Amino acid sequence: xxxxxPEWNNFRNxxxxxxxxxxxxxxxxxxxxxxxxxxxxxxxxxxxxxxxTGSVKTEMITENGNLxxxxxxxxxxxxxxxxxxSGNNRFPVDVTxxxxxxILRIPKDEVIRLMTSQPDFMQQFLIHNANRTQxxxxxxxxxxxxxxxxxxxxxxxxxxxEHGDTFTLNRNQTELADFFGVARPSLARxxxxxxxxxxxxxxxxxxxxxxxxxxxELLV
Amino acid sequence: xxxxxPEWNNFRNxxxxxxxxxxxxxxxxxxxxxxxxxxxxxxxxxxxxxxxTGSVKTEMITENGNLxxxxxxxxxxxxxxxxxxSGNNRFPVDVTxxxxxxILRIPKDEVIRLMTSQPDFMQQFLIHNANRTQxxxxxxxxxxxxxxxxxxxxxxxxxxxEHGDTFTLNRNQTELADFFGVARPSLARxxxxxxxxxxxxxxxxxxxxxxxxxxxELLV
DNA sequence: ATTAAAGTGTAACAGTTGTTACACCTTCAA
DNA sequence: TTGAAGGTGTAACAACTGTTACACTTTAAT
Numbered sequence: 382x383x384x385x386x387p388e389w390n391n392f393r394n395x396x397x398x399x400x401x402x403x404x405x406x407x408x409x410x411x412x413x414x415x416x417x418x419x420x421x422x423x424x425x426x427x428x429x430x431x432x433x434t435g436s437v438k439t440e441m442i443t444e445n446g447n448l449x450x451x452x453x454x455x456x457x458x459x460x461x462x463x464x465x466x467s468g469n470n471r472f473p474v475d476v477t478x479x480x481x482x483x484i485l486r487i488p489k490d491e492v493i494r495l496m497t498s499q500p501d502f503m504q505q506f507l508i509h510n511a512n513r514t515q516x517x518x519x520x521x522x523x524x525x526x527x528x529x530x531x532x533x534x535x536x537x538x539x540x541x542x543e544h545g546d547t548f549t550l551n552r553n554q555t556e557l558a559d560f561f562g563v564a565r566p567s568l569a570r571x572x573x574x575x576x577x578x579x580x581x582x583x584x585x586x587x588x589x590x591x592x593x594x595x596x597x598e599l600l601v
Numbered sequence: 602x603x604x605x606x607p608e609w610n611n612f613r614n615x616x617x618x619x620x621x622x623x624x625x626x627x628x629x630x631x632x633x634x635x636x637x638x639x640x641x642x643x644x645x646x647x648x649x650x651x652x653x654t655g656s657v658k659t660e661m662i663t664e665n666g667n668l669x670x671x672x673x674x675x676x677x678x679x680x681x682x683x684x685x686x687s688g689n690n691r692f693p694v695d696v697t698x699x700x701x702x703x704i705l706r707i708p709k710d711e712v713i714r715l716m717t718s719q720p721d722f723m724q725q726f727l728i729h730n731a732n733r734t735q736x737x738x739x740x741x742x743x744x745x746x747x748x749x750x751x752x753x754x755x756x757x758x759x760x761x762x763e764h765g766d767t768f769t770l771n772r773n774q775t776e777l778a779d780f781f782g783v784a785r786p787s788l789a790r791x792x793x794x795x796x797x798x799x800x801x802x803x804x805x806x807x808x809x810x811x812x813x814x815x816x817x818e819l820l821v
Numbered sequence: 822a823t824t825a826a827a828g829t830g831t832a833a834c835a836g837t838t839g840t841t842a843c844a845c846c847t848t849c850a851a
Numbered sequence: 852t853t854g855a856a857g858g859t860g861t862a863a864c865a866a867c868t869g870t871t872a873c874a875c876t877t878t879a880a881t
Contacts, residue, residue, distance in 0.1 A: 441738075441741070441742065441745070463730060463731045463734040463735075464731060464734065464735065465731070466724075466727040466728045466730075466731035467728070467731035467732050467734065467735045468728075468731075468732055468735070469735065470731075473735070473738045493724070496723065497717075497720050497723070500717050503716065503717070503723065504686075504713070507686040508686045508687070508688075510683060510686075510730055510731075510734070511683045511684060511685065511686035511687030511688075511690075511730075512687050512688055513734065514683040514684065514687065514730070514733065514734055514737065515683075515684065515687045515688070515689065515693070517734065517737040517738065517741065518661075518693040518737065520741060521661070521737065521740060521741055521744065522661065524741065524744045524745060525661070525744060525782050527782070527838090527839090527867095528867075528868095529867085529868075553827090553828065553829090554828070554829065555827090555828075555829095562745050562747070563868075563869085564868070564869050564870075565828095565829090566829095566830085566831080566832095566868095566869080566870080566871090567867085567868050567869065567870095569829070569830060569831080570830090570831080570832095570868090571868095573830070573831080585828095585829095585877090747837090747868090747869090748837075748838095749837085749838075773857090773858065773859090774858070774859065775857095775858075775859095783838075783839085784838070784839050784840075785858095785859090786838095786839080786840080786841090786859095786860085786861080786862095787837085787838050787839065787840095789859070789860060789861080790838090790860090790861080790862095791838095793860070793861080805847095805858095805859095
């Protein structure tokens, strides 16, 4: 559930030509302020947009009007690159800036030219899209768990696997509830019960996994 | 929610070389019987597998052991091509044959060679992956609707948009419940109530949308 | 330091869904 | 034709989650 895509860190290297890009590459750069909605769900997606500096959050609005938080994206990373080539090439989410950002925009035909002429660029693109698909699949798996405690268990076990039994989240309770697609008080209740049962410990945004075995049982 | 990917119908054309493939392409073909599990969730994915004839179903097993039906795939179509390039290149789902099938297997390095040497092949690959991503996003959207009636409404409106107000599904009630990630009797109850309210009509697998306005209200 | 805003804990209640069980109806094969 | 198996309708109850409301704590800004 981490948002690190190391393969895009060498984007500048891939297309290096002195100033970081091939001298003949067509592109434009846009700047946006903090807390600005820069793309909306349904917006046409006719260029590859790469977040060069700053961070954004993506949110999906379901048809019932609820917010289903998806993820926080830190630079450098492309935004929804897969949709550049989809039949209905429209943004699947709302994109909101969390700080001042810089966006590199490469038109679609230019992307195609780069991919055919620069195999490395193509492979990075493929790898990134593959990881995105995997991310969505994980998300699907999380949402398909029906109980709140089950979702918490799935999520915390995943985090513990990556960062050890004690870790700090960058989400508050409300954001975590959105992430799980549940109501905030319901999440708080489940967390309280799990603390009561001695399975976990929570202090602000710091989480401790105390009993992995019981956590796993919650997935059953 | 249809499983047609027209862009892959000309796969034979793309790589045509007399017998349908380039004479120097490395590949192998495997045959499997009906009702065979040919890939399991977690299997290594080190080649591009293309379903040439027959049909399969993919199922995701959540950690709580529940089945979350994903889709039915008809030939010709590649199976989980995106995961060929992902960091953790493992199958995200179980794949089970619904009839006798023929699978074309192209090793990963050969796929890379084809992509760099045949721009059309690359574009088809990109388009397909983009559509897969969109499919997953739709699936995510459906699952994020919390009420069963809401899911039904979302699904039926989508179907009605594609096929008109009367259409026949290729899923029975149990499979539809799995697709929605809900219990079968719960789905039956919601359907009954919606029939009672004159919103829809159901006869076996034939569905009629009677009141689109009320259906849309269920999404609110 | 003070105040407003944001975040958190908790309770009561309503509403929805899951579970289990069973009757009935199809379909298909022996 | 007659089982047997699979599919569907329904009911009673349990379990879980959402809603609303409010008190309390923490954070950030002036």
